[in-house]
Amino acid sequence: MKTLLKHLQLISFLLAVSLGSSCTKDFDKLNTDPVRVTSVAPGSLLAPAQFDGMWLITRRAHRLNNEMMQYTVETGALNDFARYEFKENEFDPIWTTLYVKANDMSEMYKSAEQRNDVNNMAAALVMKAWFVSNLTDMFGDIPYTEAFRGRDDLLYPKYDSQQSIYTSILADLKKANEIFDENKAFETTDLIYSGDIIKWKKFANSMRLRLLVRVSNKSEMNAPGQIAEMFGNPAKYPLIGSNDDEAMMRYSGTKPFINLFLEMAAAEFSGSRRMGKPLMDMMNNTVDGRRFRYATRNTPGAYVGIPSGYDEQQTIAFADNGGLKTSTLATTLKGGSYPFPILTWSEVNFLLAEAALKGWITADAQSYYNKGIEASWKQWNCTWDGTAGTTYLSRPTVRFTGANANMERLIGQKYIAMFFSGFESWYDYRRTGYPVLPKGPAVKNNGILPTRFEYPLITKATNKANYDAAAAKIGGDKLTSKVWWQN
Incomplete structure (x- = not known):
């Protein structure tokens, strides 16, 4: 029997060949098994991981998140997602692709570490954190500690608790911020920032902020304290501070770097x-x-x-x-060059507005809320200057003052802004209960919008004992089981 990693790589490759949506032929030399690639420059692994990982998340968000969160409604025979119905193998592509890309980043880190290439080490940590956070936020407990040890021939990697996974990836993001070094070379193929180290640091810290807010209901994580530390020391922990800083997949419009x-x-x-x-x-x-x-x-x-x-x-x-x-x-x-967001200035402002509203930081929640809306309009190239912005912010159903300065209004505006931002609105809904979405009479799943995805067939087939233990821990592998950070 092959290792779980080898199963994942094989299935991901077959999906790529059959669907033509995971990799392009231009990435052939880089999309080989990194466990066996020893001579490739670490930075050359970055672009394929960015491209494939981003497309997987964007494509699946278009297919699943947009339906669950009622951004769209499928009208054809396959409109089951709006009714909370999913095929048994629906989640396999998410699991396989994100695991393979996370593994690529794990190997990129090891290769860069051997060369004392701190900037590629840091970039690998940030990208791996992004892939793994999506995996655990979708499924809950997942293989992690033993999942990226293909050289050790671990046949049956254990499932780690979501709390321990979050502790690890938050530490990785903090480490990434510390080791990025502007005075050292950053030899890489980078589709997000073109090797701009300052923007990478802002991305790392902003992702850490995103994930700390996500686990803020868990007192053992001390998320408010960590957020206050970051906010209080912007020189050490710079955040995305403009639309120019935000992490966007800016496609060139020329193959292979196109919006698929x-x-x-x-x-x-x-x-x-x-x-x-x-x-x-x-x-x-x-x-x-x-x-x-x-x-x-x-x-x-x-x-x-x-x-x-x-x-x-x-x-x-x-x-x-x-x-x-x-x-x-x-x-x-x-459009072939149409950009899609990974983490935006708008989102950072809404995260800080929430932190201010809840008293974690000493700041004006309304100011960050307003900036979040403004940043979103500018992200989408909409006219804000003149009277457009002030008129919008003054509308009774937008204004964030007095009794209206609450989580429902904040997350409602964030929901609008997070259109086509991966699965972020679903994660917010599961954490906050907002926005309140009406449920039609034909919904299944006991009328509950899914709180997680069921584990895919691949892990049930190749790692059954550990899968069974993980499923039992959450009361069954069901769409209604809750992950650790949910109330």
Whole structure:
């Protein structure tokens, strides 16, 4: 029997060949088993991991997160996700691809460490933390300590607790900030920052802030204290501070570095999807200037979404809207050079607004809330200057003052801003309960929006004893079981 890692690499390769969406031929030399690659420069492993990992998260968010969080509603025969129904093998591509990419970053770190290449070491830690945090936030306890030891022929890696995984990746992000060195070379192929070390440090600290807020309900993590330490020492812990700093996958528009939605059939991307009613209603009620970036107009020229969680025939009728039709995803999102976010200035501002609102830092929550909205508008290239911004912030359903300065309003605006930002809105929903999303009469799963994904078939088949123990620990491998950081 092969190791779990070898199984994962084989399946990931087969998926790439059959689907044509994981790797491109231009990455062939780099997408080999890094356990056996000893001569390749560490920095050359970065771009393939960024590209494949980002596409996996973006593609699966388009398919799953957008449906669960009612950004969109699938109207065709495969609209099961809006009803909380998933095929048994639905989550296998997420597991396999993110594990392989995390392993690549583990090997990149080891190779860079042998050369005392601190900047590639740090970049590997940041990217691995991103991949692993998504894995554990989706599934809960996962193999970690023993998962990246392919050379040791570990056949059955144990599942680590989510708490221990978070402790490790938070420490890695702190270490990355410490070892990035502007005075040393950073020889790398970098699709996010083109080797800008200052921006990488801001990315590392901002991701640490994101993850600390995620586990802030767990007193044993002392997240408020760590956030206060970071906030109080910006020279040591710089954060993303402008749209220019944010971690974006800025595709060149020339193969292989293109937004792969470009190659997706229009019917698959948006043809059978309609915009979700909660998102469109929130944006219509405030005359949100980002609507044209997110959605198309219907026949009379309005932005109209449809409710989620109904059966197929009802959903089709909602989409038709008496012949007036309803909004779909904006066609510009399919552009070959259209950038998609990993971690934005908008998100950082909303994280700091929450920290201020809860008293973890001494700061004005309203100021960061307003900056979060402004940053989002600018991220989407919408007009903010002049009276546009002040008019929007003064609207009664937007204004963040008095009794309206609360988590529901903050997360509601963050939900709008996190459109096409991976699975972040789902993680926020599970942590806070916001935004409040209506549930249609055809939803399954006891009417509960999934609180995690079920473990994939690959781990059930290759690591059954450890899988069984992990499933028993959470009360069963179910969509309704909660991960450690959820209340």
